[in-house]
Amino acid sequence: xxxxxxxxxxxxxxxxxxxxxxxxxxxxxxxxxxxxxxxxxxxxxxxxxxxxxxxxxxxxxxxxxxxxxxxxxxxxxxxxxxxxxxxxxxxxxxxxxxxxxxxxxxxxxxxxxxxxxxxxxxxxxxxxxxxxxxxxxxxxxxxxxxxxxxxxxxxxxxxxxxxxxxxxxxxxxxxxxxxxxxxxxxxxxxxxxxxxxxxxxxxxxxxxxxxxxxxxxxxxxxxxxxxxxxxxxxxxxxxxxxxxxxxxxxxxxxxxxxxxxxxxxxxxxxxxxxxxxxxxxxxxxxxxxxxxxxxxxxxxxxxxxxxxxxxxxxxxxxxxx
Numbered sequence: 001x002x003x004x005x006x007x008x009x010x011x012x013x014x015x016x017x018x019x020x021x022x023x024x025x026x027x028x029x030x031x032x033x034x035x036x037x038x039x040x041x042x043x044x045x046x047x048x049x050x051x052x053x054x055x056x057x058x059x060x061x062x063x064x065x066x067x068x069x070x071x072x073x074x075x076x077x078x079x080x081x082x083x084x085x086x087x088x089x090x091x092x093x094x095x096x097x098x099x100x101x102x103x104x105x106x107x108x109x110x111x112x113x114x115x116x117x118x119x120x121x122x123x124x125x126x127x128x129x130x131x132x133x134x135x136x137x138x139x140x141x142x143x144x145x146x147x148x149x150x151x152x153x154x155x156x157x158x159x160x161x162x163x164x165x166x167x168x169x170x171x172x173x174x175x176x177x178x179x180x181x182x183x184x185x186x187x188x189x190x191x192x193x194x195x196x197x198x199x200x201x202x203x204x205x206x207x208x209x210x211x212x213x214x215x216x217x218x219x220x221x222x223x224x225x226x227x228x229x230x231x232x233x234x235x236x237x238x239x240x241x242x243x244x245x246x247x248x249x250x251x252x253x254x255x256x257x258x259x260x261x262x263x264x265x266x267x268x269x270x271x272x273x274x275x276x277x278x279x280x281x282x283x284x285x286x287x288x289x290x291x292x293x294x295x296x297x298x299x300x301x302x303x304x305x306x307x308x309x310x311x312x313x314x315x316x317x318x319x320x321x
Contacts, residue, residue, distance in 0.1 A: 190224065
């Protein structure tokens with residue numbers, strides 16, 4: 001994610017005070033590049049700056065939401081009809097197949113639109129899915145849409161590069177290390193102890209809800225983090241190793257983040273659909289790259305069933321000298 005994209009994301013999440021945005025970003029970027037990014041966004045018409053009560057406040061003109069509007073205009077009704085036809089199937093496994101939708105609805109161009117903006121597209125799909133699920137079952141779903149069966153050529157881990165950042169890719173690999181399942185704050189709630197106003201902020205993977213400082217837009221009081229009203233999601237970090245040897249005879253690996261799935265992943269071969277994201281290294285122009293997983297499939301998994309006869313035979317063998 002670029003500095004400009006981070007500024008836009010913070011504003012979308014309700015953080016509009018320029019001083020707060022600036023102080024947050026200079027932890028990872030130089031002061032001059034952060035200021036330049038803001039200036040560039042203003043020149044491009046993507047944000048506007050106003051002085052309110054002596055503070056510089058940033059906002060996003062409606063035009064910035066053009067991707068969501070165009071996507072909704074282009075696919076909205078067709079997606080609603082498609083997901084409605086799949087709602088029984090989606091109840092237990094809300095997995096959106098790009099290939100199936102493209103072929104059945106004669107819209108192969110959706111593959112490119114989702115590939116180029118996978119996280120935004122997923123938000124739209126989740127919104128449509130939640131609406132239809134609520135209409136059908138009179139409650140909100142407890143699972144999020146996953147995306148799979150792209151029309152893109154699968155990559156090797158060694159082929160993933162900077163051009164793939166924030167794009168949808170597909171690859172296979174072997175799990176070689178995994179963390180335990182941990183709770184991650186997905187949305188953080190903040191309350192003003194002065195006037196009682198509450199604000200909810202969507203948290204990125206590297207965001208700390210306790211370190212985020214927000215000022216109440218009503219009375220300018222520093223807001224307090226409210227853990228009780230914040231929402232959590234199951235999170236896991238895994239390392240996936242390439243199946244083939246690279247030219248130097250080594251097997252490369254990549255760290256991936258999995259969240260919101262029913263169970264953890266601890267071993268085995270996976271087919272992964274995910275989005276490469278980057279985290280800048282401190283005091284450097286170089287970034288570490290990770291994969292945010294939007295769908296995975298366990299490959300070569302064998303279900304083992306043991307009958308009563310098998311148990312008796314095992315007992316007999318164990319008694320043999």
